[in-house]
Amino acid sequence: MRQFLAFVIKEFYHVFRDPKSMLMLFGMPIMLILLFGFALSNEIKNSKIVICDFAHDPASQRIIDKIEASKNFEIKKFLYNPRQIEQAFKEGNVKLVIVIPNHFNDDLLHLNKAQIQVIADASDPNTANTLTNYVTNIVMDYQQEITPSNDLPQKINTEIRMIYNPELKGTTNFVPGVMALVLLLVCVLMTSVSIVKEKEKGTMEVLLVSPMHPLMVVISKAVPYLFLSIVNLSVILLLSIFLLKMPINGSIGLLFFESSLLILTALSxxxxxxxxxxxxxxAMLISLMGMLIPVLLFTGFMFPLENMPLPLQIIANVVPSKWYYIIVKSIMIKGLGLSAIWKETLILLGMTVFLLSVSINKFKIRLG
Incomplete structure (x- = not known):
């Protein structure tokens, strides 16, 4: 028994002396609890919305005050021209537009009924449904508030309009997210073992003494995976179009260009x-564990990024799949062109140049 206890104590010493084991035992559970309990939530908060108040009366102002007081919404701006609504959605940050028509208060007082229009970006159907429900509840709360003060009940109808995805198909949110996930993970995983495989097999010395410049050695490792990934992208798009009935409302050429840019970022x-x-x-462990969780959490197709604390939103900006996800939804669903996604394109291009430069810099021309 004493020998058994001695072996148990020895194992405790091994665990306590290994920082990696301690991190796995205590660090990971704490991190997961904080992430899933605090940072990651299906509740939608601080969603950017636009309000078109054509009434400018006490009733419309009271509803706007209630919306402003809600933690679910952040009023980005007020519009006074209905033609500006489409442009607000094209900018990409607006999830919802609330339109309050003229004579809203007069209709309530004299007709005992009025109407509010809610226009939602349904490219993410779950978010659109949730936000429209939030607005409907706020309107119903105001309706109950004014009813006791009147002999006749006053009713406010909420007209809901879903744009980009009126049928509320889940594929519009699922397909762009899976495209970002698959392309990034597969490209990173395949290229991460390419150079280290040569080192393990002992063939790197042959490559280094060849007449080819080390820069060409590095680039030659990425070129085959670039073409194979483009084939992979074509298969994904064909399945999405013909099997999942996913629309492509924008330029297919632009979509392939942006996807190739993400592939280059991942290869770098x-x-x-x-x-x-x-x-x-x-290399495989770093690629899988180092990329899978950030891509799942910080791309935006599983958990709304605006729900997360500010430090996590900042971290999400360095994940390439976040920008690609925005680009794909803008092209495939909204039918937008390069003028609407040039900022995201420049960010991906900058990441590619930076990562490729560091990769070439870190490439050792001498084996030690």
Missing amino acids: LGLLISNGAQSQQQ
Whole structure:
């Protein structure tokens, strides 16, 4: 029994002396609890909305005050021209537009009924449904508030209009997210083992003494995966169009260009991992564990980014799939062109140049 206890104590010493084991035992549970309990939530908060108040009367102002007081909404701006509504959605940040028509208060007083129009961006159907329900509840709350003061009940009808995805198909949110997930993970994973595989097999020395410049060695590792990933993208799009009935309302050429840019970003990141890894197993572990969780959490198709604390929203900006997800939804669902997504395109281009430069810099021309 004493020998058994001695072995148990020895194992405790092994665990306590290994920082990685301690991190896995205590760090990961704490991190997951904080993420899923505090940072990640299906409740939608601080969604940017636009209000078109054509009435400018006490009733419309009271409803606007209630919306402003809600933690679910953040009023981005007020519009006074209905032609500006479409442009507000094209800018990409607005989830909802609330239109209060002329004579709203007069209709309530004299006709005992009035109407409010709610226009939602249904490219994410779950978010659109949730936000319209929030607005409907606020309007109903105001309706109950004014009813006791009148002999006749006053009714406010909420007309809901879903744009970009009136049928509320889940594929409009699912397909762009899966495209970002698959392309990024597969490209990073495949290229992350390319250089370290040569080191393990002992063939890297042959490559380094060849007449080819080390820069060309690095780039040659990425080119095959670039073409294979474009084929993979074509298969994904064909399945999405013919099997899942996913529309492509924008330019297919622009979609392939933006997807190729994400592929280049992922390949550059994979080469960087491959340069620093000591073995194929280590490279694969870094690629899977280091990319899977950030892509799932910070792309925006599983958890709304605006719900997260500010530090996590800042971290999300360095995840390439976040920008690609915005680009794909803008092209496929909204039918927008380069003029609407040039900022996201420049960010992906900057990431590609930075990662590729660091990869080439870190590439060792001498094996030690």
